[in-house]
Amino acid sequence: MKRDEEASAPLGIEDALAQLSFLVHGVVGKIGAEHDLSVIQARLLGILRDRSPGMNELARYLELDKSSITGLVDRAERRGLVRREPSRSDGRAVDVVITPAGRKLVSRLQAEFEKKIAVLVGVLTPAERASLSRLASRIVARD
Amino acid sequence: MKRDEEASAPLGIEDALAQLSFLVHGVVGKIGAEHDLSVIQARLLGILRDRSPGMNELARYLELDKSSITGLVDRAERRGLVRREPSRSDGRAVDVVITPAGRKLVSRLQAEFEKKIAVLVGVLTPAERASLSRLASRIVARD
DNA sequence: TATTGTTATACTCTATAACTATA
DNA sequence: TATAGTTATAGAGTATAACAATA
Numbered sequence: 001m002k003r004d005e006e007a008s009a010p011l012g013i014e015d016a017l018a019q020l021s022f023l024v025h026g027v028v029g030k031i032g033a034e035h036d037l038s039v040i041q042a043r044l045l046g047i048l049r050d051r052s053p054g055m056n057e058l059a060r061y062l063e064l065d066k067s068s069i070t071g072l073v074d075r076a077e078r079r080g081l082v083r084r085e086p087s088r089s090d091g092r093a094v095d096v097v098i099t100p101a102g103r104k105l106v107s108r109l110q111a112e113f114e115k116k117i118a119v120l121v122g123v124l125t126p127a128e129r130a131s132l133s134r135l136a137s138r139i140v141a142r143d
Numbered sequence: 144m145k146r147d148e149e150a151s152a153p154l155g156i157e158d159a160l161a162q163l164s165f166l167v168h169g170v171v172g173k174i175g176a177e178h179d180l181s182v183i184q185a186r187l188l189g190i191l192r193d194r195s196p197g198m199n200e201l202a203r204y205l206e207l208d209k210s211s212i213t214g215l216v217d218r219a220e221r222r223g224l225v226r227r228e229p230s231r232s233d234g235r236a237v238d239v240v241i242t243p244a245g246r247k248l249v250s251r252l253q254a255e256f257e258k259k260i261a262v263l264v265g266v267l268t269p270a271e272r273a274s275l276s277r278l279a280s281r282i283v284a285r286d
Numbered sequence: 287t288a289t290t291g292t293t294a295t296a297c298t299c300t301a302t303a304a305c306t307a308t309a
Numbered sequence: 310t311a312t313a314g315t316t317a318t319a320g321a322g323t324a325t326a327a328c329a330a331t332a
Binding site: 197198199209210212213230233234235236237 | 289290291292293
């Protein structure tokens with residue numbers, strides 16, 4: 001949450017992670033914005049890349065109320081990025097499916113994200129990048 | 144942006160950083176929510192902890208339009224967390240100053256954040272935590 | 287003229303509560 | 310009764326454009 005002392009005193013791990021988190025989040029936000037997508041819309045597409053969940057399941061993935069998902073999917077659907085398909089096993093439910101246009105867009109976002117992250121971690125040596133990758137993976141794995 | 148393969152294949156550095164970023168961002172969000180604060184409001188207080196910037200400067204820190212800052216500060220001011228002070232050097236400008244109540248709240252948030260992050264990085268050894276901290280610091284330092 | 291900040295407006299995101307339809 | 314999803318409503322967060330006041 002601080003912003004000075006970059007080069008001076010080493011950051012505590014909380015500050016280091018907080019700043020890194022906002023930085024990466026900002027990258028997602030900027031890339032999304034270039035395609036008129038919010039972070040949450042980008043995350044939605046990212047999830048639908050390899051899944052076709054129902055609204056409720058989507059709410060659990062995104063940790064949002066299901067009523068929020070309605071609008072989220074509405075707006076994505078209006079743009080032709082996803083579509084609702086009636087579930088065949090449950091008459092109440094729908095499956096949310098990514099469209100070809102949605103898939104194309106999310107691939108593009110992914111590629112741009114990788115490129116920007118590559119620049120950011122370019123200050124590290126390959127060994128350091130591998131190390132960072134492993135450490136970060138271990139932290140998220142316990143979730 | 145993926146979510147499976149945690150234990151299986153090692154994550155690419157982009158996925159590892161993306162997941163870590165959302166995780167940390169989520170921690171800030173949850174702690175904030177416990178105090179009826181959004182992430183952006185928490186960040187605002189964090190910035191004001193050691194600064195009393197004008198609206199424009201605040202817009203640069205938060206990378207938002209200045210018109211968005213007006214509402215942000217309005218809501219924080221309504222809750223007694225910050226206050227506007229007319230600048231003495233520039234008749235058009237105001238300084239945004241954190242109040243004692245705001246300072247108290249942000250200290251609490253910081254403490255809770257540190258505690259939760261400590262739990263998250265508890266899967267690492269002290270040496271690994273130091274390593275992660277240094278690597279993350281170097282990435283954010285170049286910003 | 288340029289800059290600081292606010293206002294008006296419109297849209298996205300979000301939660302809560304009440305509802306419909308199916309299980 | 311319980312679950313899947315939507316609707317109505319209200320409020321926060323955001324940007325754009327137009328504005329006021331000061332530099």
